[in-house]
Amino acid sequence: METMLSSEDLTYREECRSYALRELASIRDKYGEVNEVPQELRKSMGEAGLFRYLIPREYGGYGVCALRICLAREVLAGVYCPADVTLAMQGLGSYPIVLGGTEEQKSKYLPGVVAGDILTTFALTEPNAGSDVSNLETVAVEMKDGYALTGKKRFISNGYSSNMAVIFAKTPSEENPRSISAFVVEKGTPGFEVEKRLDLMASHDIVSLRLDSALIPKENLLGKIGTGFKLAMGTLDLMRMTVGAAAVGMGQTALEEALSYAPERVQFGVPIAKQQGIMFKLADMATELEAARLLVYRAAIKKDNDALDVTLAASMAKLYATEAAWRTIDQAVQIHGGVGVIKGSTVERLYREIRPLRIYEGTSEIQKLVIARFLQKK
Ligand SMILES: Cc1cc2nc3c(=O)[nH]c(=O)nc-3n(C[C@H](O)[C@H](O)[C@H](O)COP(=O)(O)OP(=O)(O)OC[C@H]3O[C@@H](n4cnc5c(N)ncnc54)[C@H](O)[C@@H]3O)c2cc1C
Known part of the structure; x- marks a missing residue:
């Protein structure tokens, strides 16, 4: 696996790891599970340069790099989930601007995203448009002095803390009745508000x-x-495989917890780590995680090299890594026995945190549809 990464990539991952263990662990211990992004977290991540690989050099970043985003998410997600979600949302909310924005739009928003002064989000999902995103009902009507947007968005991460959102809305016309357009909507715009804060099973704004x-x-x-x-x-296409990276990071933390617990826990006169049944579990967990990591890095390298099959590689990576990490974390809970379900233990927290990753940015079922359609494309 390491052969896929250059020495600079490995150094970057180590830098992220020492930042996470030094800074994020103390922010996590201070704030715990949160449903908004602590000011200290966004400031710390901005100062540490965590958002730089989301943004081109002209606007204060180091250039968009899927592999570096994956390496950062892998490390962050294993330590503090809100930091990982914040990195993801900064990417989801800024990349449409990188792809389609004017010079003015890029200069106005992207440097603030890099610094962590601007928190952004990506608002696609609606009550009647989840997996079927083409079924959007939010509509933008062209007026003399702008566009009037009306509709509802649901499940918008960092939506409470963000300063702006990229919002997708229908803009039907005679030539294109299914037309969808993207808009930057700033917090404080009259008629735009948080309707409801949602309470998830794990920490999430x-x-x-x-x-x-x-x-x-x-x-x-x-x-x-x-x-x-x-x-x-x-x-x-950029961010999907990075969900897989976050899953690998969570799974890795669970594996490490299991590896440190199993030799200490004695039952039937021997550490459970000596029982073949437990050894098989540990072997499966490590092997699946390694396979997942390979798929994630491979998809990221394809993205960074503009490969034509990046959509396929990203869906495979997201599908396999999130499912494998979920199985790994479940086994880590099992190895901990009753201790694994005590609220506040690391594996218990990971068991809750991993679950939404099989749903957001396209469910596992939708990834399978993307993969199968790609395979059948002529
Ligand atoms: C924690 C979290 C964070 C999120 N953050 C954001 C965000 O920041 N921005 C945003 O826009 N969205 C966000 N989402 C929304 C997310 O992308 C959607 O929840 C997801 O795409 C699924 O949509 P849905 O929940 O409406 O489920 P549905 O589409 O209603 O699906 C329900 C079930 O049916 C299955 N299904 C649907 N269609 C098919 C099919 N054709 N074949 C087989 N099975 C099918 C699904 O796989 C699923 O199991 C977030 C969701 C979560 C849980």
Whole structure:
């Protein structure tokens, strides 16, 4: 696996790891499970340069690099989930601007994203448009002085803490009745508000948003009218495999917990780590995680090299890694026995945190559809 990474990549991963163990662990111990992004967290991540590989050099970043995003998410997710989600959302909310934004839009928003001064989000999902994103009901109507957006968005991560959102809305016309466009909507825009904060099984800032004739200036349209769906899918092509990376990081922490618990726990006169049944579990966990890691890095390297099959590789990586990490964490809980389900233990927390990764940015079932459709494409 290490042969896929250059010495610079390995150094970067180590830098992320020492930052996470030094800074994030203390933020985690201070704030614990949260449903908003602590100011200290965003500031710390910005100062540490965690958002730099999301943004081109001209706007303060180091250039968009899927592999480096994966390496950071892998490390962060294993230590503090809200930090990982924040990195992901900074990417999801800025990459549509990187892909489709004007010079003015990029200069206005991207340097703030790098610094952590601007928290952003990506608002695609709606009550009646989950897996079927083409079924959006939010509509943008062109007015003399802008676009009026009306509709609802659901399950929007970091939606409570974010300063702006990239919002996808229908812009139907006679030529293109299914047209979807993307808009930057800033917090404080009249008619745009958090409708409801959602309480998930694990730490997460997540909300429903309401748009009620929210008037957005014309210059906040991203790209051309009708290019929103392409911008959304292009963004998922970058960020989807990074969900797999986060899953690998969570699974790795669970494996390490199991590896340190099993030799200490004595039953039937021997450490359970000496029981073949437990050894088989540990072997399966490590092997599956390694396979997942390989798929994730491979997809990221394809993305960084503009490979034509990146959509296929990203879906395979996301599908396999999130499912494998979930199985690994479940086995880590099993190895801990009753101790594994005590609230507040690391494996108990990971067991809750891993679950949404099989759902967001396309469920496992949707990844299978993407993979199978790609295979059958002529
Ligand atoms: C923690 C979390 C964070 C999220 N963050 C964001 C965010 O920041 N921005 C955003 O826009 N969205 C976000 N989402 C939304 C997420 O992308 C959707 O939840 C996801 O795409 C599934 O949509 P749904 O929940 O409406 O499920 P549904 O689409 O209703 O699916 C229900 C079930 O049916 C299955 N299913 C649906 N269609 C098919 C099919 N054709 N074939 C087989 N099975 C099918 C699904 O796989 C699933 O098991 C987030 C969700 C979660 C849980």
